[in-house]
Amino acid sequence: MSGEDAASLFYDEERFERTGVAPLRVQETLFGRGGVQGMDDLPHRRRKEMFLSLMSVESIARLADLSDGQWRAYATRWAKRDQVVLFDEACEILCRAVCVWAGVPLAEADVQKRTRDFVAMIEAGAAVGPRHWRGRLARNRTEGWIGGLVNQVRAQSPPSDEGDALQVIARHRDAQGRLLNSELAAVGLINLLRPTVAIAWYVTFAALALYQHPECRARLLTGEAEYREWFVQEVRRYYPFFPAVAARTRKEFDWKGYHFPHGTRVLLDLYGTDHDARLWERPDVFLPERFRHWNRSAFNFVPQGGGEHRTGHRCPGEWITIELMKGAVAFMSAGMHFDVPQQDLRINLSRIPTIPKSRFVIKQVRLNSRGERE
Template sequence: MSTVPQEKVLDNTIRLLLEGFPFIQNRVERFKSNIFKTRIMLQNVICLHGEEATKIFYDPQKFMRFQAIPNRIQRTLMGKDAIQTMDGEGHAHRKAMFMSLMTPDSLYKLNRLMTHQWQASLSRWEQMDKVVLFEETQDLLCRVACAWTGVPLKEEEVRLRARDFAAMVDAFGAVGPRHWRGRKARARAEKWIGKIIKKIRKGKLTVKEGSPAQVIALHRDLEGDLLDVKMATVELINLLRPIVAIAWYITFGAVALHEHPVARRKIAGGEEGYVEMFVQEVRRYYPFGPFLGNRVKNDFDWGGHHFKKGTLVFLDIYGTLHDPNIWEHPNEFYPYRFRDWDESPYNFIPQGGGDHYTGHRCAGEWVTIEAMKVSMVFLSKYMEYEVPPQDLSYSLVRMPTYPRSKFIMQNVRGVGQAVEGDVNRLSKCPFHRG
């Protein structure tokens, strides 16, 4: 068996924090190997990169999520013992519940809510001296998330709830104050959503039949028991928080439209399929998640290495999305690359790889794509704005990252009245029924 490269270090956690997103990719290039060994958080870690590695990483016979996600991430980003940490039949049962919410009708409703909220936000933004898009879209998406799931939200609460969901996301790669802000935000959100779960169960809050809030509140586990209130709360937040997190991608999308004005004209003009290719390229090109973790479920051999049960393994998300062996000229922003993409579930993995229904690929990926498409149509066709001088660069060390200026717009003006059918036509929403 060939020798797998190994870094001879006591611990590389500090280097990970200093290098950020390219940490694994840097070593893949240095070692000229898609697999290497290192030490992170005082434990041995195997790092994997590329399409073939992704296929292995998502093999449920070889890997599991048990004890793969640090407590600090569970206590900020996703919640303690949430679906992302589960394996086997329990995970499959819980995942089926989430996927039951991703129906054409449900996604069509979300598309309509996005259209309405963009139009309403435009009216407010026209009265503002400047609009900080990253912050304003968090509010917009929070309104959409609550309306879509059936969670009551008072207008005076919007900014607090949006900032709390954003703080949970902002904490996943953080230490110090950002981490503690995320923990405090989660505590507030869980207290709020926990009360809603209790009211739904007691019949004190009427929500629409089949709404995500009702489905999660009344979901039963494999033994036929209702989830405890804490877990139901965590899983409902796991619908709300990721929708607010789309603000990161929307802001990067606005940067791409600004730096590539031809793309804006193509979207506004309704070029066939272009907005979806543009959205996919935003998700590929701009960084969000650096890597994912699993643990070896059963001993096996692959890539010249013996994987021992219980070993922590990282899959390189950022590097795989910027791999020249997969993507031609990966450091160029080029939406047309998706015209001939083979739709492999293992090479385009901004929200995980593998199958949505049976694996750990993000259940809300379609929500992200649809919300982004509507947003890009609005930014391109239904509004005009000025982009004053500002710092649109972003750090590859900060995780998650975003443009330093958060994309400032001035003199925002709506252009005509967005018509729901037209927005869906331009975005080519596959769930639009005409």
């Protein structure tokens, strides 16, 4: 299914459900068993409340500030190197920032290992063979690590009154008033950490857009906050990430001449909807200004799912994605200068998630004296 009307139907919870829909290989790598993505009705709403409690404006701003600090610290080191792979560095930046924000201890010696495991889980979501098995092993290691932290929090006496993500999730109770077991709590926390690391894909596409559309960088340098958001949204619309999401029909029904039998798995084409010529003028052209007049429909722009954040299955981490991308774009356009050497920037649409083949190499990094996010 593709398009605004299809997305509106797809997020009708009376007609579609998510429980047990994701293939086991996706649960074993990307989502985790028992993750919020595969829940419905009251259990889903209760688990969603847990995540939404962490999404205040102040909380997201704190994460953005942590991310900005990491960008400057890393760029200072890049200035002393011949060249760096931006995608790899962005993954580490985001891993460090989100772990501090979430209250997750991350030893310096473990940064690369933990980052690689998050990346392996993301890359395994639609993979078979070695890439899938790397993701499963990474999932097992990470759940063991986070589950141990959850148990440490629960063993504290008296309990900490800190409101970071580790504390909130470790002490969350389900719709029956029961603490999540340590495995489910670990899955919940990983579903905050892993998607934040995944923003590195969008950050890399943003760098590619700055390189391919220098007129956008010139506009960003004016400091116009509205344009920065348009640019970020256009990166999310234009470039490919995960192409589809799945649900299953709760009952038999007909819609626009199509018959949907009960129990049918249905895919919503996210990339196709974001490139639908019925919705977007010149959809295959990168044009941030199109968002000047976007009507903010919950169903015509769905890079991270559609519908309502608070009551439906749209990803609440979308707010984090937008803010961290805005900070990264501000730094890459105004906080530093860099050269882009010749490299293979082709994007393979058969790979999920995809990224420029070279993962975007930059060289001769120079810091500006004023590189802070405005």
